[in-house]
Amino acid sequence: MPTYSYECKKCGHEFDILQRISDDPLKDCPECKAKELKKVIKPSESGGFALKGKGWFKSGGY
Ligand SMILES: [Zn+2]
Numbered sequence: 001m002p003t004y005s006y007e008c009k010k011c012g013h014e015f016d017i018l019q020r021i022s023d024d025p026l027k028d029c030p031e032c033k034a035k036e037l038k039k040v041i042k043p044s045e046s047g048g049f050a051l052k053g054k055g056w057f058k059s060g061g062y
Helices: none
Strands: 003-008 014-018 037-040
Touching: none
Parallel strands: none
Antiparallel strands: 003 014, 003 037
């Protein structure tokens, strides 16, 4: 499972969490409970894991 990073736009809380590809993105901040989370894509991770789920093919990939 890939690790996703989230940042809360309200309180600035950042955290990483393991999620399945099929999981819905988180919205609720665990710190302030605001629905202000946004997913942060880290450059080092965006190409670092293999995605083999149905319906997902990386351009130029295998
Ligand atoms: Zn927050």
